[in-house]
Amino acid sequence: MLRRLHSVAGLALALLLVAIAATGVGLSLQPAVDRLAAPAIAPGVSVAALAKAVAARHQRVDAIRVSGGGAVTVSFNDGAGKQVEIVDPRTGAGLGAYRPSETFRWLADMHRSLLMGDSGRIAVALSALGLLALSLTGAVMLARSLGGAGALLRPVRGGAARRWHGELGRLALAGLLLSALTGTFLSATTFGLLPGAENPAPAVAAKGGPAAPVGRLAGLAAVDVADLERLTFPARNDPTDVFTLRQSRGEAVVDPSTGRILAFTPTSTMDRIGRLANALHTGRFSWAFALFLGLSTAAAPVLGATGFLMWRRRRATPRVIAPAPTADADTVILVGSEGGSTWGFAQTLSRALSEAGQRVSLAAMDDIDNAHLRAQKLVILAATYGDGDAPASAKKFLEKLGGLERRIPVAVLGFGDRTFPSFCGYAERVVAALDAQGWPRLIAPKRIDRQSAQEFAQWGRDLGAALGCALTLEHVAEPPKTNAFALVGRETYGEAVGAPVAILRFASPGNAPRFEAGDLVGIVPPGSAMPRFYSLVSSRRDGVLEICVRLQPGGLCSTWLHSLKAGEQIEAFIRDNPSFRPVEGRAPLILIGAGAGIAPLAGFVRANDSERPMHLYWGGRSAASDFLYEHELAERLAQRRLTSLRTAFSRHPADAAYVQDRVADDAHRLRVLIRAEAQILVCGGRDMARAVAETIEAVVRPLGLDLATLKSNGRYLEDVY
Known part of the structure; x- marks a missing residue:
């Protein structure tokens, strides 16, 4: 369920998140640009001193503002219309006209509304909520895959897409979570879904006496420029108008003749939360923090691309349907599979048991937990990878086995190839572990050679006898989806020593899946439904599919491959092999x-x-x-x-x-x-x-x-x- 939620949210929001992430990355540069354009605000200068210096240079000052990025600007009118300049916060000296960046303004509009008004704001709000869901579910799944929250710093194993997705996601998680949380909050505020932020300000007026020099007003002298957000000057011809001074803790109204604070409206709790959310979302208070957010956000498109590649690979694996939820099942089938074929046998078994009146649930061996042991019996179908190793979906099974609370009757069926010395070696390790821990046997363990449907059917009859029902397992393997590859080159070695090895190169068609050196190619020889696997020398960028094949005496596939002529084709498919690949980095x-x-x-x-x-x-x-x-x-x-x-x-x-x-x-x-x-x-x-x-x-x-x-x-x- 968690994986499905993560995948659906990611796919639905992919393009939208790319657009929002790209504009967010651009906006993350604004604090650094602002910092270069204006001097930093240092504590020690009062608002009164700054206002005095500014008023001495202009006929009429309307307001002094401090931007989120720390730039101090003054709006004034010296008879030529309203103008805005940047000033030095220490001296009040003018530093030139203030010209907002049209680029950053466009990026901000695009980021907030996709240039589409309220409908765009709704889309952005949904994207923020989706990003929050993606970040949370991704963090939980990564922790699970690495062995728990305490193992989040372990290296991420698997194919290139999985490693990039996991490592980048881990690095960007804090920034993405923060952006998603604050973005969701700000969107809710925009649409009035949260209580109002402002406390009502009282209506007050000045006494109307002659205005005192602004540098002597006590209400302004008590506030440092470092705490200032906005100072609005009174209207020139209105003796009852006042100074309005806004800072983080609230808004003060100051009498221009006496300098007394006539009223003070403290910042409400919701306003404080909103200001904090805005500061954390934009990073305007710190250019370094803004760049951190930008780098985190820049990971979103890469995470989307790698997530899509992982989703495609999962879609390519056999799909199985569990007829009953785990809590309702009386029989649980656990599957240990490397390439997916064992899941097909599990599905056949599940259907037959369901038709016999059993409530059946299926799961990967790695997913075993105490909930599965509420059932009456357990059936394990375990393939073997390599030289007796666990297949992909059973890597953690033996480790988790000892921590389970119950022991229920269990049947183990191993899948392998009898020509290998460690025939069904992993299934035998599973049986040994179960016996050592006292699990009762439902029936004796059995091994299936080369996915034999006949041997599987016989085992099904034995299982049915133990269950007291007739169990007919008619398994027809689903053929893998293959591509045609034409032979374009050959080099043959070893004939002089009686051990021919051919290096075969096949043209890679445009519709072939991506592959890397070390991945496996499954080749289906004529007269057989069972593929043979060979390690790849080439990657797709080489333009060829290249393998080394030793001629095995009596070998159906190797004999056929050695006999191929230029232009003849093979039917083959690619299997990712992340368990045999160099780790990233510069280590030898x-x-x-x-x-x-x-x-x-x-x-x-x-x-x-x-x-x-x-x-x-x-x-x-x-x-x-x-x-x-x-x-x-x-x-x-x-x-x-x-x-x-x-x-x-x-x-x-x-x-x-x-x-x-x-x-x-x-x-x-x-x-x-x-x-x-x-x-x-x-x-x-x-x-x-x-x-x-x-x-x-x-x-x-x-x-x-x-x-x-x-x-x-x-x-x-x-x-x-």
Whole structure:
């Protein structure tokens, strides 16, 4: 509900907020411009002294005003009509004619009403209210995603859009909340939705005696110019007219002949609140504070753009419908999914259970809380990511499990690929944790190989038997939305050592989604409904989709890809891979891979426009036959996009070695980099990744670190197959 409110408000107000934010940024410069144009007001000069100095230079003075930005102006008439000048607040000397900026006036009108009168003011008021809702819901969601309010300063993980959205939102939150709150208050005041601000001023008149020199009037001498807002002079030919002196604490009426204060109207509470709201909204009291507000407001368009990108990605994931609210459910299905396909199985299960008379609710595994345990039973569908890791929607599940109050019967179904050593490894970790904490089993855990609909149906029959009902699960996977990519280039390596690897480049059509190096491309081979995933070397700005494919004996997809001819097409889709991506900043990167695992690492180097320190360790079989990206890496070294390159070849006649050997040889150098907050990214086969992990563990131990700490801090990432 909170996410939906945040998304709907953001999308509905996007263009309006951009216009208001842009004008707000422009207006934030006005206090700084005013400060350059007029000297600052320093305490120690009385209003009487300033009025005396001004009156000595002009025939008739109408008023002295202090603007919100601190400029002191005088309106006067010396016989040539009414004029306004800026004066020095210390001496009263004239500093030139006061000419309000037409640019700032236009920006102010645009900001307050969109140049549309009352209808524009209503739109702006709704925008302020919407911005308030966006700021509050965004702050709550960010806190939740980072682990609570106390974790708001933790790094934001995820894709580029998510990181920019979270980091910018966190930096701009205080300014946006303040602007939204004060803007909403000022709009409510404009439309009379709040009580009146002013106390009624009494009607008083001067005694009518001869006017005393203005510099001697006690009522004016008692007030410092630093506290002045406005001083209105009496009419020249009306002996009963008075001085009206306005300051923050109230308005005084001063007799021009005696200098006595005839009446004083204190500022009402609502007026004080309104003045404070106006000062905080405009920042006119401090140019530095105004610039802070401007910078916060400038983040709004970027937040809108990144929010839209995140919304599009969420819209692209499978949509599921929970037939029953959590509070009414007797069966809760929790889903751990990386790419979204497991949600499809959950939806099939939910429909079948609902048809069998069950009240079913669905949620991500990460969302588990005590409310879900009011149900009679729990069903967990858990995919495995990488080498036994948690999928995207289950990263916090095991951490949250121990804090739950109840234990109800649970069934666990794992999804994975039997060709991987850690087949359904994460589901097995979930089962072990549940057993250790004493959760009763509804049925025995089961593993599904390659999303087999037949195995899923059999498990459904077993679950139905345990529930005492006939449960028929007929699951038809929804095919992913794909784009056609035509092969435009190929380089083949490794044929001499019996391990062919092809670098394939496909033309990227204009309607292809955005992608970056390290993201995944899912390719659906002929004769199979199950996609195979490959790490991307290229980003969309390269104009091609580039992958490295090792020919696997009997491999359906790799065999087909190796047989493609120029111009032939593949059907593929992009999957964001934020869990394997360099963190932002200038900290060094240590890139470690072997074989085709060089793919995303070479892509990170290729995209290193800022010449960030990058150190690549890579292993192959033979330098003569399968040195992937040899010429490009040499070029990147010359361009300083790659800082250093260390290679290892297992079939080198004189110096046979594996990549972990090179890592061990450079232990001292790597410790220096790790002390400098280096991040380590490892890509390749499981055996290589396991050997590298053991080596890195030994490297960092003298630093008082371990691999688990590096992983938890996002400084050790793996993309393992």
